[in-house]
Amino acid sequence: MGRTLAEKVWDDHVVRRAEGEPDLLFIDLHLLHEVTSPQAFDGLRQNGRQVRRLDLTIATEDHNTPTLDIDKPIADPVSRAQLETLRKNCAEFGVRLHPLGDVEQGVVHVVGPQLGLTQPGTTVVCGDSHTSTHGAFGALAFGIGTSQVEHVLATQTLPLARPRTMAITVDGELPEDVTAKDLILAIIAKIGTGGGQGYILEYRGSAIEKLSMEARMTICNMSIEAGARAGMIAPDETTFAYLKGRAHAPEGEDWDAAVAYWKTLRSDEDAVFDAEVVIDAASLAPFVTWGTNPGQGAPLSANVPDPASYEDASERLAAEKALEYMGLTAGQPLRDIKVDTVFVGSCTNGRIEDLRNAAALLEGRKVADGVRMLVVPGSVRVALQAVEEGLDKVFKESGAEWRHAGCSMCLGMNPDQLAPGERSASTSNRNFEGRQGKGGRTHLVSPQVAAATAVLGHLASPADLSDVATTAGV
Amino acid sequence: MEAFTTHTGRAVPLRRSNVDTDQIIPAHWLKKVTRDGFEDGLFEAWRKDEQFVLNRPERQGASVLVAGPDFGTGSSREHAVWALQNYGFQTVISSRFADIFRGNSLKNGLLTVVLPQETVDALWELTEADPTAEVTVDLERRKVLAAGIDADFELDENARWRLLNGLDDISLTLQNEADIAAYETSRPAFKPRTITV
Incomplete structure (x- = not known):
């Protein structure tokens, strides 16, 4: 039987599978920010552990950072202390950090894709529920809690039960002035905030294929608002064109090998989803x-x-x-x-x-x-x-x-x-x-x-x- | 992690659905860098109302939270779990939990129990009528027991074993070091790296 996109990416990351146990999944990219990481670094220190894969880990500052007077000390002492804690932790453990004032700083889910670190067929995690954003590239990306942040720092893996899959098929043309945001808000209104619970969503259909990477990220971003940890879109020429030439995109032979692999990342014709929702794009309006x-x-x-x-x-x-x-x-x-x-x-x-x-x-x-x-x-x-x-x-x-x-x-x-x-x-x-x-x-x-x-x-x-x-x- | 075997305590009936983690612990509390001291932030906005169930004198010392469907939606903040535990809750009962919240709970020894809405309704009625009514959550037998209520609940065997024994996930995973190392050597060269090492 064929497999869905989510199942393919999942299977490619299983480190260990044993009867009666969750799969142990390898994590390709771990994004960190100041809010959900301090207690995880403390845990490493208490147990004398190191970050296993510094080359698969990156941090930035986003939640607490002011948007005015960024050249002055941060006024709120508690926010300042949290940012300083991240800087101290990254320096101590050797984690690459883009702090406030750095040209690569920004919202963690904007930074990953623009650096070309978010790639099709990768597993991406972050202590933030909107990690689902990265699924727009055909990555399996989901938010985790601080205990899991510590787990990934220490082992570069996570034990996880395999979720079910849900296809959300959107065919037709979106009317003028109707955007990806309207589409995802309409989807959430339709299936409810718990509708995607326990599922990985796959957005597919002609209306999805026509969307830009930015629009696809908007949709996958809000998968969590429908209760789904992750949402995915199969990578295609739009995805490859977005990635080509970015700082961390593969080059030369690696690029060719990567694209050859990425092209296999589509749900098979005979793949069976556990649930399916169909939306007519033409019926939508600003929402x-x-x-x-x-x-x-x-x-x-x-x-x-x-x-x-x-x-x-x-x-x-x-x-x-x-x-x-x-x-x-x-x-x-x-x-x-x-x-x-x-x-x-x-x-x-x-x-x-x-x-x-x-x-x-x-x-x-x-x-x-x-x-x-x-x-x-x-x-x-x-x-x-x-x-x-x-x-x-x-x-x-x-x-x-x-x-x-x-x-x-x-x-x-x-x-x-x-x-x-x-x-x-x-x-x-x-x-x-x-x-x-x-x-x-x-x-x-x-x-x-x-x-x-x-x-x-x-x-x-x-x-x-x-x-x-x-x-x-x- | 603290082991969870069985717990008996009084309950707080929370008749609300979609209790998101921003309600459980508002964002400004997330600036703390410890795992404790979140009890005063629990349901902070709602607690400003004297009539809010958590503020009622008869609910002081209660340790079982019985909530409406879709509890713990929204943000992945584990602080929500710590706030519930810091306040004194040992277990939360609902007909449906958000995935990330549930995962976080089980990693901290806060037992989340899924029961049908009819059973949740019965627990609400019982504990609203009699605030002294005790509710037992027995993980060994996978049962919730209270006056007139005897309900079985599901929890996957592996999660149950880890909770009953208070096992540390990271230590368990590190026992598979050889598998992780073997996987790492098989990864394709084109996979992204954040730094050159």
Whole structure:
């Protein structure tokens, strides 16, 4: 019987398989950041262990890093101590680190791919649930906890039970203004935040094949929001073209050997998935969340749902609590929701293509009065590219704030936070209560919806901007 | 890791679904670099409400958390497990757990027990009506026992063996050193490296 993409990559990494035990899986790439690693390094020290494979390990700083005044000492002493702990640990154990101020610094899931370290058919782990991002390359990539970080540091392996596989097939053409973000939000709304639990998702079909690597990363990134540890997309010419020439991409004969292997990484025709979901791309529209988990979303043209319409008691209760927290009323049009803040950035939508998409709509337009817009590039490299293309000027001229790279307001571990009761349209991945700051209210959106919302001051799609005059090209 | 064999204690009924790890321990607590001292951060936002179940006097000292479906979704932060343990919880019962949270729990000796929602409902009703009601989670017999409730639960044999004996995963894996070394020599040359060694 044929095998799925996930099964092929899994099988190629089994170090040891024994009856009644989880498989012992080899890890090709271990990404570290400051938040989930300190206790793991402590564990190594306590047991007198070393990092087994320094050549498969890399660290950067992203969660705590400020996006303003990065040349000054970090104001928050606890954040500063955590970053200093990472620097000390990396120096002591010999781990390659890209700290704040380094040209390769940035959100760990933006850094791995742009260095060419994330490659098809590799296993990638990081103490961060959005490690699923790297699955866009046909890598088996998943988030782990700190105990597992320590395990990988010490052994370069993880004992894991083999997950089931789910195919998410998206055929057809995505309508204009409908992005990868809208697609993944619609998928999560359809299967639910627990729908992918226990599965590795494989996104496939003609609509997926047409997507850029950036868009594929947006989709795989949010697999975890559907409950799946990992999401994958089979590598193809788009993947190879993205990787060619990157700092850590193979060269010469190694490149040829790699591509030959990568081309085998597709689910076989007769492979059997444990579950399958089919989505018609043409049926999709710009999508936003109204609630406090990523599954509570709807097309932008819809109204806030009535909790009474849910048959399931726990979903009904969750919707009631969500509306209360979000300060919304059932039946209210989603387009009428006014925002205070717009955030463009994160490992979901902080790459160059995302910034281009937002800038294209902001060019010649102004951010609405009373709205604060933050644009936070996913990495220093993304920022430099944006500056080269003049995108920073577009953002600044529209009234948006152009910041330094990092996780920023996606989770508010640095000073970029919502105040209690403030409402954001955010290109990040989680609308949990308090995620962007205590009492903050988050609506997840695409970069295009974020830009249109910034201009109009309420949740809006790019099409809604047709009435707003632009001064560009006049 | 502490071994887990059987535990009996009073329960906290948490009638919420999709309790994400940002609720269990908010991000600003993640700046700490230790595994302890997270108890005051547990459910921090909800605990500001005096009526929140964890704040009720009759729930003080409870050690069994009975939660709605999809407990532990979101971030991979192991701090969520440490916060629950630091507070005094020994076990969490739900009809469905997020994968990463469950993995983290079992690595720390916090037993996550999956029961059908009907049984969770029965535990909620029992412990809401009688806050002194005790719940026993017996890993040896794989049973949850309380007044009028006798429920079996599943846990894969390997995870159960490691929990019952409090075994350290890394030490177990290092017993397979020869297998790891053999695998390493067979890896293709084109695989990426972060540094030249």
